[in-house]
Amino acid sequence: MIQIVLLIVKVILLLLILMGGFAYTMLAERRFLGFFQLRLGPNRVGPGGLFQPLADAVKMMLKEDLMPLQADSVVYRLAPVFSLLAALSVDAVIPFGAPIHIFGQTVSLDIANPGIGLLIAFAFSSLGIYGIVLGGWASQNKYSLLGGIRASAQMISYELAMGLSVLGVLMMAGTANLENIVLAQRAQGWFFLPQIIPFLIYFTTAVAETNRTPFDLPEAESELVAGYHTEYSGIRFAMFVMAEYINMMTVSGLAVTLFFGGWLGPSFLPPIIWFFIKMAIVIFVFIWIRATFPRFRYDKLMSFGWKVLLPISFIYFLGTAAFVSGIL
Amino acid sequence: MVTADPERLMDGETMIINLGPQHPSTHGVLRVRLELDGERVVHAEPVIGYLHTGFEKTAESLTYQQCNTVTDRLDYLAPMTNNLAYVLAVEKLMNLEVPKRAQYIRVLFAELTRVASHLVWLGTHVMDLGAMSLFFYTMREREVILDLIEAAAGVRMNPSYFRVGGLAYDLPDGFHDKVRDLIKDFPRWMKSYRNLFEGNPLINERLEGIAVLTLEQALDWCATGPNLRGSGLPLDLRKDEPYSAYDEFDFKVCTRTEGDAYARFWVRIDEIYESMKIIEQALEKITPHGPYTTSDRKVALPPREEIYGNMEALIHQFKLVTAGFPVPRGEVYQGVEGPRGEMGFYLVSDGGPKPYRWRARTPSFYNLQTLPILCKDGLVADVITAIGSIDIMLGDVDK
Numbered sequence: 001m002i003q004i005v006l007l008i009v010k011v012i013l014l015l016l017i018l019m020g021g022f023a024y025t026m027l028a029e030r031r032f033l034g035f036f037q038l039r040l041g042p043n044r045v046g047p048g049g050l051f052q053p054l055a056d057a058v059k060m061m062l063k064e065d066l067m068p069l070q071a072d073s074v075v076y077r078l079a080p081v082f083s084l085l086a087a088l089s090v091d092a093v094i095p096f097g098a099p100i101h102i103f104g105q106t107v108s109l110d111i112a113n114p115g116i117g118l119l120i121a122f123a124f125s126s127l128g129i130y131g132i133v134l135g136g137w138a139s140q141n142k143y144s145l146l147g148g149i150r151a152s153a154q155m156i157s158y159e160l161a162m163g164l165s166v167l168g169v170l171m172m173a174g175t176a177n178l179e180n181i182v183l184a185q186r187a188q189g190w191f192f193l194p195q196i197i198p199f200l201i202y203f204t205t206a207v208a209e210t211n212r213t214p215f216d217l218p219e220a221e222s223e224l225v226a227g228y229h230t231e232y233s234g235i236r237f238a239m240f241v242m243a244e245y246i247n248m249m250t251v252s253g254l255a256v257t258l259f260f261g262g263w264l265g266p267s268f269l270p271p272i273i274w275f276f277i278k279m280a281i282v283i284f285v286f287i288w289i290r291a292t293f294p295r296f297r298y299d300k301l302m303s304f305g306w307k308v309l310l311p312i313s314f315i316y317f318l319g320t321a322a323f324v325s326g327i328l
Numbered sequence: 329m330v331t332a333d334p335e336r337l338m339d340g341e342t343m344i345i346n347l348g349p350q351h352p353s354t355h356g357v358l359r360v361r362l363e364l365d366g367e368r369v370v371h372a373e374p375v376i377g378y379l380h381t382g383f384e385k386t387a388e389s390l391t392y393q394q395c396n397t398v399t400d401r402l403d404y405l406a407p408m409t410n411n412l413a414y415v416l417a418v419e420k421l422m423n424l425e426v427p428k429r430a431q432y433i434r435v436l437f438a439e440l441t442r443v444a445s446h447l448v449w450l451g452t453h454v455m456d457l458g459a460m461s462l463f464f465y466t467m468r469e470r471e472v473i474l475d476l477i478e479a480a481a482g483v484r485m486n487p488s489y490f491r492v493g494g495l496a497y498d499l500p501d502g503f504h505d506k507v508r509d510l511i512k513d514f515p516r517w518m519k520s521y522r523n524l525f526e527g528n529p530l531i532n533e534r535l536e537g538i539a540v541l542t543l544e545q546a547l548d549w550c551a552t553g554p555n556l557r558g559s560g561l562p563l564d565l566r567k568d569e570p571y572s573a574y575d576e577f578d579f580k581v582c583t584r585t586e587g588d589a590y591a592r593f594w595v596r597i598d599e600i601y602e603s604m605k606i607i608e609q610a611l612e613k614i615t616p617h618g619p620y621t622t623s624d625r626k627v628a629l630p631p632r633e634e635i636y637g638n639m640e641a642l643i644h645q646f647k648l649v650t651a652g653f654p655v656p657r658g659e660v661y662q663g664v665e666g667p668r669g670e671m672g673f674y675l676v677s678d679g680g681p682k683p684y685r686w687r688a689r690t691p692s693f694y695n696l697q698t699l700p701i702l703c704k705d706g707l708v709a710d711v712i713t714a715i716g717s718i719d720i721m722l723g724d725v726d727k
Contacts, residue, residue: 037464142345146367146708213458214530222353222456223712294530295458297709298367 002105010111018091022245023053029245029287036291063234068140071231075138080232080239083131087246089124093117094253095179097263097272108179109263109272117178118170121254122163125209128247129155132211132218135240136228147227150298151218154208157305158215162205164313165198168320169258182262192259195320199259201313203285206251208301210244212286214293215301222295252282342370349378353456353712356722360699362711369711372703374696379726387686391652392418393492395686399673400486402690403724405448408434408441408477409666411490416571417662417673418492421655424627427619430494431573436507436610437477437489438572438664439603444473445667446600453593453716454525457534462524469517472510479503492653493628494621499614507611514604535590539702539714542587549701550694553669554599555718558592560585565665572664576613577606589717596719599667627653652681661689668692668719692724 027042027049034041043049067076092111099108114120129151136148169191170176173184185191192199208215219227229240256262256278265274296304348359357378363371383402387395399410412434419426447470451463474484479500481487489496525531541551546559556563564581566574582598584591621628629648630641647653657679663672669691676685695718702714 033460037461038468039464142343146345149367216458220458220709222458223709225351291461292524293459294454294528294534295709296530297534297707299707300533 006105006107007111010107010109014091014111015088018088018246018249019242021249022242023057025245025249025283026056026241027053028283029290032284032287033291036288057238060238061235065234065236066231068231070140072138072140075134076231077236079131079135079138080236080243081131082134083128083243084239084246086124086128086131087243087250089127090121090250091246091253093120093178094250094257095182095262096253096275097270099179110179113177113179116176118166118176118181118258121178121250122166125247125250125254126155126159128209128243131240131243132228135232136218139228139231141231143224143226143230144228147218147220147224147230150220150224151211151228153298153302154211154215154217157302158205158208158309161201161305161309161313162209164310164317165201165205166258167317168195168198171320171324178257178262182257182264185261186264190259190261190264195259195316197316198313198320199255201309201316202259203255203282204309205305206255207286207289208305210247210251210286212244212248213290214296216295217298217301220295248283248286249279252279252286255282341365347708347711349375353452354715354722355452355720358696358715358720358722358725360703360711360715362703362708364708367707367709369703369706369708372700372711374699376693376696376722376725379722381723381727383727384686384688388683391681392655392683393648393652395683396488396491397486399688400488401723402688402727403445403666403668403671403692403721404485405721406441406445406667407486408437408489409664409671411488412438412572413662413664413666413671414673415490415492416664417660417675418655420662421658421660421675421677422492422627424493424622424624426494426572426622428573429615429618430620430622432610432613433495433499433620434490434572435574435577436607436614437480439606439610440473440476442603442667443600443607444470446596446603447473449596449667449716449719450521453719454531456712456716457531459524459531462521465517465521465524472513476503476506476510479506491621491628493624494619498617498620504611504614504616507607511604511608511611518600532590534709534713535588535593535717537588537590538706538710539589539717540587541698541702545698545701546587549698551669551698551718552691552694553666554582554592554595555669555695555698557581557583558595559587565663565670569663571662577609579603579606589713592717592719654679654681655683659685663689666691668721668724669695688727690724690727692720692722693727696720696725 031041097109263271348354349357359375400407447466451466481489634641672689674687
């Protein structure tokens with residue numbers, strides 16, 4: 001009984017953290033981009049702009065939810081939900097901190113702790129792209145359609161490299177359970193040192209997965225107006241944006257878990273704080289990249305994914321396999 | 329203009345998409361009708377006229393001095409070169425001698441606007457490629473140049489600073505120092521920009537071999553300015569038909585031979601450096617005090633203090649303000665090298681104070697016509713690169 005209560009509490013807490021995290025990641029991005037670009041960013045609502053996300057949320061909810069006449073109404077309505085759902089689900093398996101003891105129970109700080117946590121995380125994060133493809137398709141707008149096509153082209157070019165890049169970690173830890181991967185790093189040291197190249201590949205593909213600059217092809221403001229979400233407005237548009245930012249937090253969380261020792265850190269701060277500090281640093285790098293780089297062209301991205309990232313990650317994967325099995 | 333093949337459209341193999349007139353990267357209200365096969369461009373056709381303002385007809389009802397304000401608004405990122413082309417045309421028709429000092433100041437401002445215009449181009453072009461931040465940096469530095477223009481002309485965007493016969497006002501006190509500060513800071517700006525784009529593989533990949541314009545095509549479509557020089561022909565009116573004392577300045581005509589977006593990119597970057605060289609030389613030639621407009625009282629307004637004591641000056645002032653000055657019967661063409669190419673005016677005078685025909689040869693209009701060639705067989709992303717790389721200005725295209 002108490003376990004079910006704990007589970008429900010954990011789900012609600014996680015949702016609150018993700019929603020709050022989304023709101024403030026977005027605010028942080030806007031403020032940081034502002035500073036990068038000689039502007040101040042939103043600083044009017046509340047002290048230093050801290051209540052800006054609230055104002056945005058109210059605005060988004062009150063806006064009229066428009067739908068093009070010719071749009072496929074069911075798919076059009078479902079696409080953003082799908083995107084957001086996929087983004088949220090991944091976080092269920094990420095361990096945010098070391099297990100804690102409460103009410104005589106040992107509680108791990110994740111919703112679920114399956115043996116194949118890594119696979120589940122990747123499966124759900126890949127699902128997110130379908131929301132974008134379907135949304136682009138259902139809008140009956142040519143720009144949205146192009147955005148959707150680009151999203152699918154992009155997905156097939158980075159997914160493989162992404163999958164291969166984390167296999168090294170999996171082999172070194174000897175488990176696909178995310179909690180155990182973190183624990184393995186306590187013994188072996190953080191994995192980003194031996195796995196630096198896979199980490200870079202993972203990070204590159206993670207940027208592609210979240211559709212952010214320089215891989216923001218499905219959106220590509222200067223080319224496709226707003227890409228797949230051109231026709232969306234109000235809360236449905238907000239859901240796409242939410243999905244993007246939650247995805248960004250998720251892939252940062254995964255990067256921290258897989259390569260930077262998860263919640264591990266000196267004991268003067270609680271483990272969960274360490275986790276969020278590391279995550280915030282990764283997210284900042286995302287924002288930094290956005291302020292600096294131009295966009296890939298989508299055929300170049302495909303050849304980059306297939307001809308550069310995939311071979312490198314595959315070779316590194318073979319090398320790690322040889323090393324772990326003791327051949328080398 | 330070749331239009332899309334209707335039969336091909338009926339097949340349903342290709343898709344027509346309207347890029348613009350409201351689109352984030354068409355730099356105004358350009359509409360490009362794209363025929364796409366997937367993302368590959370089968371045919372691109374610029375549709376213009378959304379910013380038609382009737383400048384040429386408007387000018388026919390204005391006196392020669394008033395027409396100047398119309399020229400500002402053609403290419404509003406480089407108003408001074410428009411002014412220059414126009415006043416030179418009128419002066420040519422009137423056979424009017426302009427003081428050397430005024431000519432140097434004109435050169436100074438023409439080059440300042442060239443730099444300002446290229447800075448806007450650099451920012452927006454790179455922003456179109458997806459890198460946002462550079463735009464804000466170049467706009468910051470453009471602001472410094474606009475401040476200089478404001479200091480001299482009182483206005484930032486549409487200065488009408490050059491007048492037939494010379495300049496509207498003399499340079500303000502301390503102007504030399506301000507320009508010197510700019511010249512001093514300039515290498516630092518350029519370095520910070522170049523850090524962002526120079527050698528950046530993402531930028532190079534988006535530009536190299538994209539939107540190629542061969543020299544024959546460029547000549548066929550009358551492309552001028554950096555677009556022509558990017559294709560290899562060192563045509564520059566400042567060198568070939570020097571005006572306004574340009575022959576006294578030492579500068580280089582920047583060319584590249586590849587003809588792609590990358591070549592045009594670097595021609596413009598190099599031109600910014602050359603313009604700064606000219607600005608430096610011009611500053612040395614401009615004496616702090618001296619005549620800034622012609623002494624011909626039939627053309628230039630008399631100084632204020634003269635009007636109150638001199639009957640003739642009062643008459644001149646009255647005649648010039650109410651009726652303008654007559655221009656001898658005849659026709660004339662004068663072109664100058666603007667930031668976007670040959671900016672020229674063809675004027676026909678019937679001997680009265682207003683032009684009989686006022687025709688503007690605006691560079692962007694001709695440069696834009698190369699767009700179908702540039703976009704052919706590219707991707708949608710390359711269309712954006714192409715539009716940015718020919719640096720069009722819609723006020724200039726539609727007139």
